Amino acid sequence: xxxxxxxxxxxxxxxxxxxxxxxxxxxxxxxxxxxxxxxxxxxxxxxxxxxxxxxxxxxxxxxxxxxxxxxxxxxxxxxxxxxxxxxxxxxxxxxxxxxxxxxxxxxxxxxxxxxxxxxxxxxxxx
Numbered sequence: 001x002x003x004x005x006x007x008x009x010x011x012x013x014x015x016x017x018x019x020x021x022x023x024x025x026x027x028x029x030x031x032x033x034x035x036x037x038x039x040x041x042x043x044x045x046x047x048x049x050x051x052x053x054x055x056x057x058x059x060x061x062x063x064x065x066x067x068x069x070x071x072x073x074x075x076x077x078x079x080x081x082x083x084x085x086x087x088x089x090x091x092x093x094x095x096x097x098x099x100x101x102x103x104x105x106x107x108x109x110x111x112x113x114x115x116x117x118x119x120x121x122x123x124x125x126x
Contacts, residue, residue: 005078008061012083028065033072040075042092
């Protein structure tokens with residue numbers, strides 16, 4: 001089974017390691033996935049390696065342990081994580097180019113939850 005390509009900026013890497021170093025409950029980062037009409041949305045939260053299931057993949061970027069659902073690699077080829085303006089921002093690159101929301105039924109005219117200058121989903125980065 002292939003692995004997810006993960007890119008983390010140096011600042012995001014250092015911030016996450018610092019948070020984990022000062023926390024007794026969590027020891028890794030977990031990426032989550034929600035399907036949407038446009039592209040899969042990827043979320044990030046702190047977790048514990050001992051709570052992983054058979055449905056999770058384990059990976060590491062240097063000293064940072066990362067887990068994510070196996071289903072994520074079926075939809076996403078790359079996840080990019082940066083720290084900017086006092087917050088983490090995550091971008092997922094889908095395995096297949098999306099057709100946009102307008103070409104799919106039940107999606108409506110835009111991508112809910114996205115703030116973008118462009119109409120539709122082309123400006124959404126989750």
